[in-house]
Amino acid sequence: TFLYCVSVTGDLTLSYPLDYEDTTIPHSTVLQIRAYDNDRVHSTTAKITVDLTDSNDNPPQCNGYFYFTQLAETTPIGTLVKALNCWDNDLTGPNNAITYTMVADKFSANKFQLTKNQITVIKKIVLHNVVCVGPENLEYDDLAFAGTDFVHRLAVTVSDGGIPSLESVATIIIKVIPVNEWRPNSVANTFTVLENSVIGTLVGTVKFTDTDWPFNNVKYSITGGDIGIPPKFYIDPATGNIQVLHKLDFETETQYSMKVQAVDLNNDLQPDPKRQKTSVASVIVNILNVNDEPPVCNPEYYETLIYSTIKTPFLQLKCNDKDSLDREINYVIIAGNVNNRFELQRPNAEPPSVATTQSFQYHVFQGIQDPTDFELLIEVTDELDGNKALRQTSTATVIIHVVPWTTTQATTTLNTTTVQITTSVIVRASYFWTPTGWFVAALVITGVLLLLCLYGVAWCLFKDMHRICC
Template sequence: MNICKILLICTVFSRVGAEIQILIDPVNLPENLLPGTQLSRAYDKDVAGKADAYRFLNKTKDFVIDASSGVITSTKVFDYETDPVRFLFIVDTGGAMRRVLTINILDVPEPPDCTADPQFSAGTAAVEIAEDYPLFQPIYRVTATDQDSVHGDRLTYTLETQLSGPEKGGNAFGVDAVNGVVSLKEDTLDFDRGYHAFQLTLRATDTTGLFCQGTIIIKIRNVNDERPQFEPFPLDSINVTEQTPIGETVTRVRATDPDEDSITYSFTTQQEVFGLDPATGIITLLRPLNLDYPNNSRAYSLEIEARDSGNNTSTYTFTVRVESANDPIFCDLSFLTGVSVLVPEDVPASAFIYMILPRDPSPGQKFQLFRLVVAVSSRGKRPVESCTGTETLLVQNVNGEHSDFTCLPDAPVHISENMPVGTKLVTLTATDRDSGDSVRYEFIGTHKEFSINEDSGEVSIAYPLDYEDVGTPKSWVLRVRAYDNQRVHSTTGTFTVVLQDVNDNSPQCSQDIYTIELAENIPVETLVVSLACTDKDGAFPNNNITYRLIVDPLSNETFTLTNNELKVGPKPLDSDNATFAGRHFKHTVFVKVSDKGSPVLSTIITVIVRVLRINEMNPIGTTSAFTFSVLENSPVDTLVGKLTFTDADWPFNNLKYTIVGGRLGTPPKFYMEPYTGMIKLLDSLDRESELQYRIVVRITDLDNDAVPDPLRQRSATAQVTINVLNVNDEPPLCHPPHLETWIYSIVRGAFVQLNCSDGDSPPEHLSYLIVGGNTNNQFTLQRRGVDPPSLATGQNFQYDVFQGIQDAVTFQLLIEVTDELGGSKAGQLTATSTVIIHVLPWTVTQPTSSTKIASTSITTLVLRKTSYYWAPDNWFPVVLTLTAALFLMCLYTLAWYFSCCSHSILLFPHCHESGQSSPTAKEPGLSV
């Protein structure tokens, strides 16, 4: 019973065989490794050690397998981005065992490459822009590539250094971290301030920290964008005397241009009193300024415009004040021609006699000494008696004069809110005709915002003024008093001070940065954000706010700004764009909020709109039904066909192909690469067993929505028909392959029909030919239609022993059957059928006597003896021999087993003796 068990185990083991073992499966191969890297090893103990034990079933030049050891080695440098996975089909010598080895190419981080622009990487790239180049508009784009980008690696662009010259410290440029676009980010680009060139060092860094960098030089081109600037006069006024002659130079205005352009001057309004040289700015007098003329004014306001060669203009307004001249003293006309005064004789001493009325147009000039010639005559006597004499009158000063304002603004004095404390506004002047009497000044009432110098009359700002402060008046009517030393006499006056708003507050919004998420399928005109901005300045136009949208080319026409409302449109949002995907699906737009003051103040508001991807499109194929053809003798891994589908959602054409149904054969004859859409051959085909295969493939998009898969995945199906093309790979077969028959020698015509067929060819494509054994052409082939031919006798057999004529009685015909009749001879296959024909001699004797004899009916009896023999197939002797050898091996194993067992000592005494240990000491009684 044990012998039978051992024999059974050995027999089963010999028939099953071992699988091919792979030492490492799958193999993870880092990209960029040098050729010759040993990857894995195949092992099959049934073929181990043979010279041709292993081979690849699919043809490949990228790997080699040692036919003896099974060691698999790479022969090239692999790139993960172009070849992420490979499949190797390994078979052993007999081809019965197959194994698929998967080789995954691992991604190795690679640094970005900035050499797309050689000048940038070499540090010699240069661009030139005008100094008035707009903000946030592209100037230069860093072109960097990263082979790892197709698998999720992203580049981040940074500005490492920024140098300016000849003026140092410029910081005008920035770079977009996503797309590498260099743009102007601040309004500091001024050629006239010394910013003539900038040198930027830019770096592109991937997610692993690897980077490349380069340098770009931005040259600034000067633009005539500066307005002339006037050199102001102190207090914006000049003084001239009323005696200035016509044609005399009054003053000269000067203006400078930062752009160093030539300047021309002109009055903004027509002037009749003054003339202006347009080239030099010299102002001359055209008419007299005599203040004695009632039509002449004490002050003239002149507004002058300066214009450069670029038509940039600026204006300046100042006041020309006319001062009185020192005219000679003259008296009243009646006094000059002589005055007669009648004085009574009894006039008391110190009585008032006559008042002299002098006129002095120059206040302050006093006269104190008068000489009078007095004539005295008698009244009522004849002759009249008279005498004359001279009397000197010394006029003594008496504080009897009021102070008079000589300089008090008659027009409102306009001041700006940002004037510092202590700024002089105006100087009041008043005179007192009393000799030696000085004038002092004071405010009537309290005005904390202003102060007046008691001695000089200078009015200045005493408190910070803010137009936007609700507690600060917008105008003041200041009452001032001028008084003498003893405060005996005084005079009052008023003038108006008007506070003007200065554009010193830029617009302010509730937020400086808005971050908003919108789905890409929202309708046009959807409100993105409504800006809430105000300007604290209190007067128009300083608090008049305007909004301007600043966008890059990618966001152009995607957003519309109406007043303070940012809306989508006229183009809809679209995340299915490669450039937009490189920006992480974000639009960054800027809104410049400005007032209309001078200078214009503005604030930049940043609006970041993140567009959420929506899976909107189904995968679309060139057709919904694909038909492919493949030759039945094609090797494994042959490309059968490729399904072509596209998906307009980003990432474009990110599809997965899966076989979900159909007839694939058993075992499956085809497999599909999930990410390429390629259908490849997995097992050998046989057209004779299956002509056509039908496969149903589902095409599913991947990662096309902000919501993770598979919640919003879209898919399509395709019907695939694979036709197996015939290849003449089967020779004709005849049944039976060896035919033996007996005929009589008197047989004429067909006596047996061949039964031959071909799995690749129809019956009409088979041709038959007797190629051997047809002695004397005794036999021919007769064929009717498309059926196989019949074997027929061609001529009579001769068997005449007495005459020595004896044909063969046994014929062994060789009939060659060829397929593909009329086809290419190179592709034809043939088979040979053997037909053994035994001819039984038979003679029919004719009587020679004319004697009529009685006819005797003869019954012909043919005896046929059939001999049966066993003709096994060719494989049977081989199997029988192997089985016998295996049986003998099992018997030997059994014998060896019993030879080493203690209970078999009787059968194998020598085994028992050999197993005994040698004596180590002599036993008693044994002789040496």
């Protein structure tokens, strides 16, 4: 028996602990107790029934209290994450009514749902105080979630219905595995760069966005388009910076177009080139004109013959500039215009013409005497878009040979009304010989040597005469 009676006091106590859930222990026991007097002569018998009642003395138990699992971020809605297997050794009555309660961290509250003992992937949405159930996949691509090392932590409390209620706690750790879901995305890019940019100049940066973690982790490359021969541009594979690779020339090409490809990297748990995603963006680079080309006259040297009586423009310059328009080119006579006999006439935007300003003066005793040969030096200056700081200048030379013409005045006869005008043409050829520098030097040296020789001969003669006389 599990009871015994103390003879002195009559107290009935347990001889060892009882367990209602132990099937070897009866739930009801009938005891007969005999009481004696001090001499043990007289006695009496009492019958006692002892009923063993159930009490909530066993907390719920589970197969395990710590679980770890891995789920891809694309795990479908409704996927079973974990089914807890728990029980309570208090077999009968309300003490065996086990309930489950889930406590999730802030990143897990809208990702998982507990139904009885099963945890599934789901999202709860509250609209107008009404709980609606809507799908939401696990999300790996979250900067804040990255701070938790991409781990969801769930705590499930398992309680019985006893008084007081006893409970146990099971912890579930869910590691989210990344999946490369999205392609890099970019809009069309347009950049501008000066044609005189040095090699290495930054043209612009192509931006691709990739919402897979790690964000925007892509590799760039130029895969097509027109980038010149040899290639004029280079793209940094890591940053997407486009840089000048070879000299640019606005006069040769004003625009380049290219295709830039972005390949995402490290968006899967195990890098797999076959799972990488690519996108292509169009990039246009406009070349900005810079005044780096001087004006060019073709030819640079002009030579012409005119008569001194000419009154109209007689020579038009042929100049152009690769950078500037015709109207942006200026012309000025800077040298050789003796007595200001010539000017540049420019009625429109075309290159000007050389013209005379007044009659030439020849064969006069007093006043201005004009030369017959002029060498005009004309300065040609461009001015791109009105920018005077970057002017480019060249020159053109015009040699003009003037043929003098003279005209006699009309003579009149008093006896008649007839006027006779006689015109004569006088052509004078002038020949001038101008020694060259080497000829003058040779002539001087020869003269000096001749003088030295004469001096030597005279000295010898004088010496011989002195001997004879002596």
